[in-house]
Structure formats: structure tokens, C-alpha cells
Amino acid sequence: MTFHAGFGGRIIRQRTHQPTTKRQGTHRVRGVITVVQEGRFGLLGEDGVHLLMQLSAHCPASIETLQTAQRQGTRVAVDCDDPKGVLVQRAHRIVALD
Numbered sequence: 350m351t352f353h354a355g356f357g358g359r360i361i362r363q364r365t366h367q368p369t370t371k372r373q374g375t376h377r378v379r380g381v382i383t384v385v386q387e388g389r390f391g392l393l394g395e396d397g398v399h400l401l402m403q404l405s406a407h408c409p410a411s412i413e414t415l416q417t418a419q420r421q422g423t424r425v426a427v428d429c430d431d432p433k434g435v436l437v438q439r440a441h442r443i444v445a446l447d
Contacts, residue, residue: 375441379426382419389437390415392427402429402440410443423447 378400384391388404404410418425428442 374431375428377426377428385415385419401437403437405439405441
């Protein structure tokens with residue numbers, strides 16, 4: 350953190366970097382892919398919750414595979430990071446269930 354003199358000579362703190370979050374582990378989510386855009390996709394889970402996901406750099410699945418699964422309505426299982434404190438989960442592995 351850096352410190353700057355603010356209005357009236359008060360010292361204010363400014364965050365100079367994003368706080369790092371430790372990876373909490375992975376879990377498996379099952380559902381149907383609803384939207385595919387570039388490396389991101391939406392997954393409607395079996396519990397009715399819609400999740401936003403992004404392909405990790407090491408995920409073997411391709412965008413074309415995701416689009417095919419979306420068009421066919423294929424149920425998939427996605428291994429992804431635990432969702433603690435994040436809006437978009439990183440998908441590490443995607444497996445077709447049907």
C-alpha cells in the first residue's frame with residue numbers, strides 16, 4: 350500500500366495491487382451449458398443455479414466443443430475452482446455425461 354496526503358493534509362491509503370486469494374480447491378458441478386462466448390460460458394446447474402465460468406488456460410475443452418454441447422443440450426460435469434469470493438469460476442475439466 351502507498352500513502353498519499355489527501356484533502357486537508359490527511360493521510361489516505363491507496364491499494365496498489367489486487368489482494369491475492371488462495372485457491373480453495375476444486376469441486377464438480379453438473380448441468381447444461383446455456384451460453385458460450387469466447388472462453389466464457391454459462392452453466393445451468395442441476396440445482397437451478399446459473400453459474401458463469403471461464404476456461405482455464407490448461408483446460409483441454411475447446412470453444413467448439415462447448416458450442417456443440419450447448420446446441421445439443423448435452424449434460425456436462427465441470428471441475429472448477431471453489432466459488433468463494435469470485436463471480437466467474439475457472440473451469441479446469443469438462444466431461445459430457447450424456
